[in-house]
Amino acid sequence: xxxxxxxxxxxxxxxxxxxxxxxxxxxxxxxxxxxxxxxxxxxxxxxxxxxxxxxxxxxxxxxxxxxxxxxxxxxxxxxxxxxxxxxxxxxxxxxxxxxxxxxxxxxxxxxxxxxxxxxxxxxxxxxxxxxxxxxxxxxxxxxxxxxxxxxxxxxxxxxxxxxxxxxxxxxxxx
Amino acid sequence: xxxxxxxxxxxxxxxxxxxxxxxxxxxxxxxxxxxxxxxxxxxxxxxxxxxxxxxxxxxxxxxxxxxxxxxxxxxxxxxxxxxxxxxxxxxxxxxxxxxxxxxxxxxxxxxxxxxxxxxxxxxxxxxxxxxxxxxxxxxxxxxxxxxxxxxxxxxxxxxxxxxxxxxxxxxxxxxxxxxxxxxxxxxxxxxxxxxxxxxxxxxxxxxxxxxxxxxxxxxxxxxxxxxxxxxxxxxxxxxxxxxxxxxxxxxxxxxxxxxxxxxxxxxxxxxxxxxxxxxxxxxxxxxxxxxxxxxxxxxxxxxxxxxxxxxxxxxxxxxxxxxxxxxxxxxxxxxxxxxxxxxxxxxxxxxxxxxxxxxxxxxxxxxxxxxxxxxxxxxxxxxxxxxxxxxxxxxxxxxxxxxxxxxxxxxxxxxxxxxxxxx
Numbered sequence: 001x002x003x004x005x006x007x008x009x010x011x012x013x014x015x016x017x018x019x020x021x022x023x024x025x026x027x028x029x030x031x032x033x034x035x036x037x038x039x040x041x042x043x044x045x046x047x048x049x050x051x052x053x054x055x056x057x058x059x060x061x062x063x064x065x066x067x068x069x070x071x072x073x074x075x076x077x078x079x080x081x082x083x084x085x086x087x088x089x090x091x092x093x094x095x096x097x098x099x100x101x102x103x104x105x106x107x108x109x110x111x112x113x114x115x116x117x118x119x120x121x122x123x124x125x126x127x128x129x130x131x132x133x134x135x136x137x138x139x140x141x142x143x144x145x146x147x148x149x150x151x152x153x154x155x156x157x158x159x160x161x162x163x164x165x166x167x168x169x170x171x172x173x174x
Numbered sequence: 175x176x177x178x179x180x181x182x183x184x185x186x187x188x189x190x191x192x193x194x195x196x197x198x199x200x201x202x203x204x205x206x207x208x209x210x211x212x213x214x215x216x217x218x219x220x221x222x223x224x225x226x227x228x229x230x231x232x233x234x235x236x237x238x239x240x241x242x243x244x245x246x247x248x249x250x251x252x253x254x255x256x257x258x259x260x261x262x263x264x265x266x267x268x269x270x271x272x273x274x275x276x277x278x279x280x281x282x283x284x285x286x287x288x289x290x291x292x293x294x295x296x297x298x299x300x301x302x303x304x305x306x307x308x309x310x311x312x313x314x315x316x317x318x319x320x321x322x323x324x325x326x327x328x329x330x331x332x333x334x335x336x337x338x339x340x341x342x343x344x345x346x347x348x349x350x351x352x353x354x355x356x357x358x359x360x361x362x363x364x365x366x367x368x369x370x371x372x373x374x375x376x377x378x379x380x381x382x383x384x385x386x387x388x389x390x391x392x393x394x395x396x397x398x399x400x401x402x403x404x405x406x407x408x409x410x411x412x413x414x415x416x417x418x419x420x421x422x423x424x425x426x427x428x429x430x431x432x433x434x435x436x437x438x439x440x441x442x443x444x445x446x447x448x449x450x451x452x453x454x455x456x457x458x459x460x461x462x463x464x465x466x467x468x469x470x471x472x473x474x475x476x477x478x479x480x481x482x483x484x485x486x487x488x489x490x491x492x493x494x495x496x497x498x499x500x501x502x503x504x505x506x507x508x509x510x511x512x513x514x515x516x517x518x519x520x521x522x523x524x525x526x527x528x529x530x531x532x533x534x535x536x537x538x539x540x541x542x543x544x545x546x547x548x549x550x551x552x553x554x555x556x557x558x559x560x561x562x563x564x565x566x567x568x569x570x571x572x573x574x575x576x577x578x579x580x581x582x583x584x585x586x587x588x589x590x591x592x593x594x595x596x597x
Contacts, residue, residue, distance in 0.1 A: 035327050039452070040460070041427050042399060044329050059553065074460060078482055080505040080550045124405060125428045125461065156484040159461070 029054060029089040029106040030063050039064030040071040041124055049099045050122030051130045053109060056087035069114070069128040070159060077156050088151075093129050094136035110151050113137035116158065118146035128154065205229055220266070228252060234260035239267065239296075247271040247300070252283035262292040273301040275332055280306040281320075284313065293318060302332035304353065310340040315348065322353035328376055328398070333358040337365075345370065355380040356394070359387065372397060378416070381406040381429075389414060400439065403429040403462075412436045413596075420444050422455045423472070426462040426485075434467045436594050442475035455480040456498065463487035468514070469594045471496065477503045478541075481582070486510045494520045494591045495541065502541040505550045507580045518586035528589045539587040540578055543568065547581060 032052055036045050045052055045067045053072030054065040066072035069090050076085050088109030096105035098120055107130075115129035115137050122128070129146070131137040137148045149158070194215040199208050202223040212218060214234045222242025228251045231237070235258075244267040247253035253271040254263065263282065272279035281298040284291055284307035291310070296318045298304045304320035307313055320334040334350035335357045337343050343365040350356040356372035359365055360382040367389040372378030378394030378401060381387060385407040392414045394400040400416030402425040403409055409432040416423040416439045423439030426432070434457070442454035456472030459465075460482035466489045472478040473496035481488075483506030491514040495501040501521055504510065512519060516534065526535030545568050549556055558564060 035329050037329070041404065041425070042402070042421055043404070074482065074484065077484075078505060079507065083551075160463075160484055 031103040038067035048123035051091040053090040090130035115146040118144035232257040236262040239265045259289040314344040317347040324352040436469040459485040496522045513586045518584040520588040
């Protein structure tokens with residue numbers, strides 16, 4: 001019986017030799033418009049503060065955009081999406097405003113540095129601040145709290161743990 | 175002495191209603207003046223006429239429209255601004271208010287910090303918000319018809335009812351169409367939303383950072399999504415219906431300690447799907463935990479429940495999954511049990527045996543198998559999975575019932591659909 005499953009394991013390898021990104025193709029980020037909706041949660045993206053993200057996919061021309069870097073990671077980290085993502089863009093929060101991030105500050109999300117657990121609010125849970133350099137991320141963390149993480153260090157477990165920190169935070173009247 | 179003060183309080187209560195006057199408003203040009211001249215708790219009755227312009231209510235008043243009374247804001251600003259607590263608006267027709275959402279243009283704008291407002295039996299017809307309020311308490315919105323504009327982009331429309339940091343809102347028996355969200359509630363608590371009808375809009379009901387809310391007997395039809403629970407807590411969503419949505423019937427996103435029960439969700443099919451993974455979902459769960467999902471009916475959708483990895487920590491039981499293309503989609507790497515206290519779900523394609531005759535099959539059911547997961551991970555392999563070899567593998571897999579390592583499993587599947595109390 002187990003042999004059948006061993007056979008199944010080879011199916012992915014059939015595609016390992018498929019067309020690969022040759023690394024020369026230059027992709028550009030797309031601006032996020034008022035009519036763009038978050039690929040994960042479906043909401044308007046520009047209505048809420050904090051860094052946004054977008055990803056390029058190998059198997060589609062559509063560029064999913066996200067209301068928050070958090071929802072972007074929620075998409076990227078799903079097993080069915082992991083191997084389709086070819087490029088990641090996030091706002092460099094050292095260069096643009098937190099309230100209304102500008103799209104000319106998009107940087108390579110894989111090389112970016114992230115601050116998780118700060119007191120700056122994003123949307124869909126605690127924000128994941130994105131920065132082009134570890135220094136900028138550390139400066140932000142010194143000011144607003146949180147831990148500095150590399151792209152690979154952000155997992156669904158990390159994002160899940162942060163949820164309990166936010167309890168009750170949003171229900172206060174201002 | 176105390177008796178005297180008590181007596182005067184009683185006298186005050188008795189006297190108040192008798193001093194409140196009913197003022198007839200027949201001249202359309204006199205409305206704002208009549209509002210200024212009225213005493214607190216007076217009633218203004220609008221006679222059949224078109225009252226043009228924007229009106230501000232700055233004291234406790236009751237305003238009632240007779241049939242044929244219409245307020246026309248001439249395309250500018252908010253038609254009525256409520257700037258005082260204890261205001262009631264009844265049976266008014268309001269049309270043609272401004273479209274500027276940044277200026278909070280609404281048919282009825284309730285100013286910051288206003289409490290005790292009743293908006294009942296009105297007909298609102300125009301762009302931007304139908305009713306908008308911030309930082310209020312005890313607002314009741316009942317039996318109104320709110321119609322937005324079907325022109326332009328859906329995200330440029332206003333929401334039918336938009337309440338931000340409003341507690342104890344009661345929203346019942348409204349008909350809301352051609353808007354962005356039917357009801358958008360942000361950062362409030364203890365709202366009650368029931369018996370509303372939503373059609374042609376983004377989401378029927380959209381919770382954002384709210385807590386302790388309840389919604390039942392609402393019906394959403396031809397919408398992008400039925401009921402969206404985002405970053406909220408302790409919501410009870412029950413006995414609602416969603417028919418023909420594009421993206422989801424119910425979205426449970428970053429929401430904890432909530433109950434989703436006895437809802438009926440039918441035909442969630444995304445006709446505009448361009449990317450794999452954007453198929454219509456009866457329910458979409460992600461980043462949410464400690465919720466209970468039970469007694470719901472998910473039918474005829476592309477996916478019954480799509481649970482993203484990270485949504486494993488919820489109780490899911492006694493639901494009916496009827497004829498969805500994929501009853502469940504879960505690509506995560508854990509094995510997730512969908513039953514609670516030995517009660518699983520009803521699956522329309524499941525044929526098991528029940529030797530004990532207790533209505534629960536002794537045979538566990540996996541709504542999606544390892545070949546499904548393989549296809550979700552490697553969509554390019556679809557042609558292989560449809561081949562006779564894969565069919566044989568699938569058949570073999572089912573015959574031997576090997577304990578799976580990942581996916582959703584129901585150890586107590588129901589033999590027949592459970593009876594659910596109708597509301």
